[in-house]
Amino acid sequence: MRAATLLRGPALWLLMAGALALGLREGAVWWGLETDNRTIAALRSGHDLIVGPDAADAVAYARLDFLLFRDRLDEAEPFVERLARSRDDGLAAEALLAAGNARMRRAIDLVEAGRIDDAIPFVGLAKRRYMEGLRRRPGHWSLKYDLDVAMRLVRDFPELEVTGDDDVPATPKKLWTELPGLPKGLP
DSSP, X not given: OHXXXXXXXXXXXXXXXXXXXXXXXXXXXXXXHHHHHHHHHHHHTTXXXXXXXXXXXXXXXXXXXXXXXXXXXXXXXXXXXXXXXOSOHHHHHHHHHHHHHHHHHHHHXXXXXXXXXXXXXXXXXXXXXXXXXXXXXXXXXXXXXXXXXXXXXSOOOOOOOOOSOTTSOSSOOOSSOSSTTOOOSOO
């Protein structure tokens, strides 16, 4: 009986120390999640907060969304690249969809301004993002639909293979405009 009483003291202290350590760890996790939630809420309400490279994926996505909404595509690109490598296929696909849509918005603005040649690279970048997203989430309907729209806007044709014959020109002649339905010049 005396041995059990002696063991109760150190065992009780070890149990209390373990509970305290577990409580501190859970408190730190809660505090981190609370900080992330406040950062996400601030970004969604329009506050421009800097997000570090070690931030949680949800915080990085909120920063990406903030930048893309404000048409700051160059600043958003590192976040797109980071989220495209995320373990979460759904989050990666959504980030790639958002990046592709931002490029398409820019392309459509350029087309409406009459700068068709300037719009073509943005459509190409959007198609690339949509295809990357479909590799992560093949059944994602929005990615499929938006890729189809981009493919119709600027068609991809197979490149002419140059075999070394002198009869084949080095640069193939374009058969029609890149953006169908938008003629250039007079008839």
